[in-house]
Amino acid sequence: MDDKFPAHHRVSLSDVSKAARISVATVSRAFSHPERVNADTLRTIYRVAEEIGYVPRKGSAYAHDESSKLIAVVINDVGNPVYAEFVKSIQQQCRKYGYSIMIIDSQEMSSIERIMLGLMEAYVAGVILVSSRLSDANIKKMAKIKSLVLINRAVQGIKSVIADTRTGLEQAVHELRSLGHESLTYLSGPTDSWQNMVRKETLVSICRQNDIALNCIPCSAPTYSGGFACLPQFSQHATSAVIAYNDIMAVGFMAALEEYGMEVPEKVSVVGIDDIPISGIVNPTLSTIHIDRATIGKMAVDELVSRLRGGNLHRLLKPIMLDSRFIARGSTGPRRD
Numbered sequence: 565m566d567d568k569f570p571a572h573h574r575v576s577l578s579d580v581s582k583a584a585r586i587s588v589a590t591v592s593r594a595f596s597h598p599e600r601v602n603a604d605t606l607r608t609i610y611r612v613a614e615e616i617g618y619v620p621r622k623g624s625a626y627a628h629d630e631s632s633k634l635i636a637v638v639i640n641d642v643g644n645p646v647y648a649e650f651v652k653s654i655q656q657q658c659r660k661y662g663y664s665i666m667i668i669d670s671q672e673m674s675s676i677e678r679i680m681l682g683l684m685e686a687y688v689a690g691v692i693l694v695s696s697r698l699s700d701a702n703i704k705k706m707a708k709i710k711s712l713v714l715i716n717r718a719v720q721g722i723k724s725v726i727a728d729t730r731t732g733l734e735q736a737v738h739e740l741r742s743l744g745h746e747s748l749t750y751l752s753g754p755t756d757s758w759q760n761m762v763r764k765e766t767l768v769s770i771c772r773q774n775d776i777a778l779n780c781i782p783c784s785a786p787t788y789s790g791g792f793a794c795l796p797q798f799s800q801h802a803t804s805a806v807i808a809y810n811d812i813m814a815v816g817f818m819a820a821l822e823e824y825g826m827e828v829p830e831k832v833s834v835v836g837i838d839d840i841p842i843s844g845i846v847n848p849t850l851s852t853i854h855i856d857r858a859t860i861g862k863m864a865v866d867e868l869v870s871r872l873r874g875g876n877l878h879r880l881l882k883p884i885m886l887d888s889r890f891i892a893r894g895s896t897g898p899r900r901d
Contacts, residue, residue, distance in 0.1 A: 574619075575616050575617050575618040575619070576618075577591050577592055577595075577618075579616060579618065580609065580612055580613050580616065580618050583612045583615070583616050584608055584609055584612040586605060586608065586609060590605065590609070591609055594606055594609040594610070595679070595683060606671075606673070606676065607673065607675065610673075610675040610676065610679055611675070613679070614675075619682075633662060633663050633664060633689065634663065634664050634665070634666055634687060634688045634689060635654075635658055635663050635664070635665050635666070635688060635689060635690050635691070635692060635865075635868065636665070636666045636668055636681065636684050636687075636688040636690070636691045636692070637650075637651060637654055637665050637666065637667050637668070637691075637692045637694065638668045638670060638677055638680075638681065638691065638692070638693045638694060638696065639651065639667065639668070639669055639670070639694045639695075640669075640670050640671070640672045640694070640695055640697065641669065641671065641672060641786075641787075642667065642669040644786075644787075644812065645812075645840045645841065645842070646810065646811075646838050646840060646857065647694060647695075649840075649857045649858065649861075650694050650715065650857050650860070650861045651665070651667060651861075652858075652861075653857060653858045653859075653860070653861025653862055654692060654861040654862075654864065654865055656862075657861065657862045657865035657866065658865055658869075661865070661869045663689075663865075663869070666684060666687070666688060668680045668681070668684065670697065672697065672754060672785070672786070673697070674697040674698050674699070674702075674756065677693075677696065677697060677698055678698060678702055681706055685706075685709060685710065688710065689710070689711065689872055690710055690711040690712065690713070690868045690869075690871070690872050691706065691710050691711070691712045691713075691868075692712075692713050692714075692715060692864050692865070692868060693712065693713075693714050693715065693717065694715040694716065695715065695716045695717060695757065695758070695759055696714065696717050696758075697754070697756045697757065700719050700720075703717075703719050703722060704719065704721065704722065707721075707722050711868060711871045711872050712868075713725070713864045713867045713868040713871070714726075714864075715860055715861070715864050716758070716759050716860075717758045717759070718758065718883050721881055722881060723867050723871070723881050723883075723884075724883040724884070725860050725863045725864045725867065725883070725884045725886070726860075726883050726884065726885050726886070727759075727855040727856070727857075727860060727886055727888055728885040728886060728887055728888060729759075729762070729763055729766065729837060729853055729855070729888045730766050730770075730888075731887050731888050731889065732837070732853030732854065732855075732887075732888030732889050732890045733763070733766050733767060733770055733807070733837075733853065733888075733890075734770055735853075735889065735890035736807060736835050736851070736853060736890040737767070737770045737771060737774055737776065738774070739851075739890060739892060739896065740776075740805045740833060740835070740896065741774050741776060743833065743896065743897065743898045743899055744804075744898055744899035745776070745803075745804045745805040745833060745899045746775075746776060746777065746804070746899070747776065747777040747778075747779070747803035747804055747805070748767075748771060748776050748777070748778050748779070748803055748804075748805045748806070748807060749778075749779045749780070749781060749798055749801075749802075749803045749805070749806045749807075750763075750764060750767050750778060750779070750780045750781070750806075750807050750808075750809075751781055751783050751791060751794050751798075751806060751807070751808040751809055751813050751814070751817060752764060752780050752781060752782045752783055752809055753783070753786045753809030753810065753813075754785075754786055755782070757786075757809075760809055763809065763837065764780060767807065777803070779801050779803055781794055781797050781798055783809070783813060786809055786810055786812065786813055787812055787813065787816070788812050788813070788815060788816035788819075789816060790813055790816065791808060791812065791813030791814060791815065791816030791817040791819075791820070792816040792817065792819055792820040793816075793820075794813070794816075794817055794820070795817065795820035795821065795824065798817075802832070803832075804832060804833065804899045805832065805833040805834075805835070805896070805899075806832060806833070806834045806835065807834075807835045807836075807837070808834070808835070808836050808837065809837065810836060810837050810838050811836035811837065811838040811839065811840045811842070811843045811850060811852055812836075812838075812840070813836070814834050814835065814836030814837075814843075814850055814852070814895075815836070815842065815843070815846055815850060817834060818834050818846070818848075818850070818895065821834075828848055828895050829848065829894070829895055829896050829897035830897065830900060831900070833851075833895060833896040833897055833899075834850065834851070834895045834896070835850075835851045835852060835853070835890075835895070835896060836850050836851070836852040836853070837852060837853045837855070838852060838853070838855055839852045839853065839854040839855060839891060843893070844893070847894075848893070848894030848895045849893035849894040849895065850893055850894075850895045851890070851891060851892050851893045851894070851895045851896040852890075852891055852893070853888050853889070853890055853891070854888060854889050854890075854891050855886075855888050856886055859886060860886055863884060863886075867884075
């Protein structure tokens with residue numbers, strides 16, 4: 565706790581408000597309805613709260629009555645169709661077991677994820693973290709308090725269900741190589757994304773084995789606009805093929821290519837990852853790596869409920885890996901000089 569507060573003093577919302585120089589109403593809203601607060605303001609409030617030792621108050625009446633039938637599902641972006649499909653699958657499977665879900669949208673910020681989990685801890689029986697941005701230490705800390713299962717993230721000692729993109733990426737690179745492509749750019753996802761790290765390392769290995777030159781570009785966000793904004797940097801060291809961290813970035817990147825008169829796939833072949841519904845209807849249709857999110861969500865719920873009911877406490881915690889596959893569509897074609 566900050567030295568300006570005596571040891572017996574419980575830091576309040578008012579203290580956070582004064583330290584952050586932000587109204588009490590906005591600070592309160594940051595902890596109760598963070599989706600209604602500007603992202604920069606939210607970061608400031610959460611940073612100050614941590615610095616001065618503010619601990620959000622937790623209610624108890626609701627927790628005792630309902631927590632046994634409520635599961636927290638933490639996602640990074642409620643507007644991303646990938647997370648929407650995970651939530652749908654998780655919700656459907658939870659209903660079969662008689663559970664409800666509480667959705668926490670972390671807005672791609674680990675600070676929101678950490679604080680909101682702290683707030684919801686008293687209300688829920690278990691937690692499913694989808695592509696969590698939290699550190700391994702924070703995830704392990706939460707797992708000691710609540711039953712927890714991870715999706716698309718591996719942490720030693722915690723059960724996880726993971727989409728293994730290696731097979732799909734191998735198929736995609738082999739397809740591009742057969743089309744004459746000798747160079748490839750990876751549009752990278754968030755730096756704190758475990759999946760991004762795995763996909764990047766996998767591509768490095770596959771490209772080395774196939775004698776393909778690989779260039780990696782860090783993108784500002786795993787979104788349409790993030791993919792669109794990659795074009796200037798890509799143009800500095802252009803390659804004949806591109807694989808994006810996800811489909812949304814790939815679609816944004818294709819839009820940027822089109823705006824600047826670079827046809828897909830005539831000038832550049834583009835591949836995404838996820839196989840979201842829009843990938844089959846954009847023009848050109850997007851070649852992508854299919855991931856079975858419905859099965860992943862279902863299996864994550866099965867694992868969590870089994871733990872909540874004491875049925876798998878001694879089972880192996882090795883990750884459950886689900887394979888992926890490459891789907892060739894209109895955005896990939898032969899290399900043309």
